[in-house]
Amino acid sequence: xxxxxxxxxxxxxxxxxxxxxxxxxxxxxxxxxxxxxxxxxxxxxxxxxxxxxxxxxxxxxxxxxxxxxxxxxxxxxxxxxxxxxxxxxxxxxxxxxxxxxxxxxxxxxxxxxxxxxxxxxxxxxxxxxxxxxxxxxxxxxxxxxxxxxxxxxxxxxxxxxxxxxxxxxxxxxxxxxxxxxxxxxxxxxxxxxxxxxxxxxxxxxxxxxxxxxxxxxxxxxxxxxxxxxxxxxxxxxxxxxxxxxxxxxxxxxxxxxxxxxxxxxx
Amino acid sequence: xxxxxxxxxxxxxxxxxxxxxxxxxxxxxxxxxxxxxxxxxxxxxxxxxxxxxxxxxxxxxxxxxxxxxxxxxxxxxxxxxxxxxxxxxxxxxxxxxxxxxxxxxxxxxxxxxxxxxxxxxxxxxxxxxxxxxxxxxxxxxxxxxxxxxxxxxxxxxxxxxxxxxxxxxxxxxxxxxxxxxxxxxxxxxxxxxxxxxxxxxxxxxxxxxxxxxxxxxxxx
Numbered sequence: 261x262x263x264x265x266x267x268x269x270x271x272x273x274x275x276x277x278x279x280x281x282x283x284x285x286x287x288x289x290x291x292x293x294x295x296x297x298x299x300x301x302x303x304x305x306x307x308x309x310x311x312x313x314x315x316x317x318x319x320x321x322x323x324x325x326x327x328x329x330x331x332x333x334x335x336x337x338x339x340x341x342x343x344x345x346x347x348x349x350x351x352x353x354x355x356x357x358x359x360x361x362x363x364x365x366x367x368x369x370x371x372x373x374x375x376x377x378x379x380x381x382x383x384x385x386x387x388x389x390x391x392x393x394x395x396x397x398x399x400x401x402x403x404x405x406x407x408x409x410x411x412x413x414x415x416x417x418x419x420x421x422x423x424x425x426x427x428x429x430x431x432x433x434x435x436x437x438x439x440x441x442x443x444x445x446x447x448x449x450x451x452x453x454x455x456x457x458x459x460x461x462x463x464x465x466x467x468x469x470x471x472x473x474x475x476x477x478x479x480x481x482x483x484x485x486x487x488x489x490x491x492x493x494x495x496x497x498x499x500x501x502x503x504x505x506x507x508x509x510x511x512x513x514x515x516x517x518x519x520x521x522x523x524x525x526x
Numbered sequence: 527x528x529x530x531x532x533x534x535x536x537x538x539x540x541x542x543x544x545x546x547x548x549x550x551x552x553x554x555x556x557x558x559x560x561x562x563x564x565x566x567x568x569x570x571x572x573x574x575x576x577x578x579x580x581x582x583x584x585x586x587x588x589x590x591x592x593x594x595x596x597x598x599x600x601x602x603x604x605x606x607x608x609x610x611x612x613x614x615x616x617x618x619x620x621x622x623x624x625x626x627x628x629x630x631x632x633x634x635x636x637x638x639x640x641x642x643x644x645x646x647x648x649x650x651x652x653x654x655x656x657x658x659x660x661x662x663x664x665x666x667x668x669x670x671x672x673x674x675x676x677x678x679x680x681x682x683x684x685x686x687x688x689x690x691x692x693x694x695x696x697x698x699x700x701x702x703x704x705x706x707x708x709x710x711x712x713x714x715x716x717x718x719x720x721x722x723x724x725x726x727x728x729x730x731x732x733x734x735x736x737x738x739x740x741x742x743x744x745x746x
Contacts, residue, residue, distance in 0.1 A: 347560045348570045367574025370672050374680040383672055390578045390669070483681045487688060492561055495692045502696045506703045513629045513709065520633070 263357030264404060265426035266413060267433055268331045269464040270472075271440055271448070272420035275300070275314050275329040279412035279421060283312045286400060286411035306332055308384030311397040312412055317472060330472040331412075331421070334359060334380045334397040335452065336460025341484045342372035342381060350394075357426055358399040358460040366393040377456070377478040399460060429462050436464045456480065531722035532739060534642075538598025539606075540718055546591040550698070552584035557691065582669065589662055609643050610651040617645035631710045632730060639733035650697050660690045 284291065289309040294302055301316040312333035319326045336358040343351045343359060350365035351372055372381045372394055385392030400410035404423075408414075413421040422429060433450045440448035447467045452459035455478050469476050535543070556577040559568045568577055596603045616638035620627070624646060626634040643651065664683035671680055705715045711731070717723045728736040 348566070348574055350570070365570045365574075367569060367571060367578060369574075369578065371684065373672065374677045374684075379677065385672075387670065387672075390582060391575050481678075481681055483685050486685055491685065491688045491692070495561055495688070495695070498692050498696050499699065502699050506699065506707075509625075509628055509703075510707070513631070516630050516633075517709070 263426040265429040266461045267422040267429040269420045272418045273329040278415045282411040282415035308382045308395040338457030341375040341480045345371040345375045368392040534717035536599040536602045542591045542595035549584045549588035556581040610648045620645040642735040657690045657694045
């Protein structure tokens, strides 16, 4: 099976948040009670029970004031820091090109939360005992592996969310950006076609990525691979050399003692 | 007639030591799963959550150990601390002859008389102190730091915690070898069970401490 991707065309998004609702419906996630904090943006952040969310951004320039909508959620990196640090393999690369999450395997350590370059996964744990799990968008892994498109893509009334073969999605995004540039949106850009080995979620953005709170040049944190590929082998080597050294010491002191005994007897 | 044994460790010191040992092995076991791909099943799901809970309970005991020593035996605590931090030319000389000391024993010429702790033991104590601080600080960051500290700080905490494990694990193996296996020093383990060592052992391995004790009657 080839790689799939989700295309999110922010130029078409109307901020209706149908995707938020569809996500909760399909994944059986409870609604959260929120209070008015002076914005239509709601809920105010991703959470263990909110895996996708539309963030609202006001931009004032010579076009006047514009209201930009942005669909937050896991970006399904091809080089995913969360997969690299996950000690239980609850997070894995799926052959279809998304980062799958097996809740049963997760032990709630939260390394994924702290290593994600986009700060997407959310922990729901008891702060004292640490019992709980991490959650994030799975690209509807149960749907897409059964020939259905993700719930959010299915519901989007503006067709701002497309889903399909990754190559086709990238081509579609590039074409759309050209169209936007032609009608004067000169800052329009494709995001996710190349970032972190290519994301499983591709955006058509109206403005620079940073306007939406995205890192312009996302990187896997430098310490990500140090643990499994640096400290682990180093630990093994250190323990191995120590045991060797102790064994050597044992042999040498024994030989010294034997020689002394032989001398006494002789 | 002189007594056959001399006092080496107080009851509080021994209690703190064995609690520390217990906590350390639980921490090593539950944390060590992350190091060993073969034991990965113990990190997964419910078992993993249980391991993380045990790690936290043991961590509380681990952090309490120095306090138990301090409260139960303040004099001994500060004596040991002072000893660990006082270094002289004879300590350097001891380290230089350490291999000879642990292979030839009493026949090794030029070993300077040592205090209650020899230079190797001092190094162990100093490393344990540094590691204790690193473990506690980075552990608390990982325990309570989600959403409080910056992700970059959290990442460093993970790395430093793991590096400290490596340092302490090497010392632990060395310690275990010397107190339980090595023929020259293994009789000293009785000091941790019964609080005493034989007079001969004190004279041979900690001559300066032995003289201090004889002169002042009391030396930690």
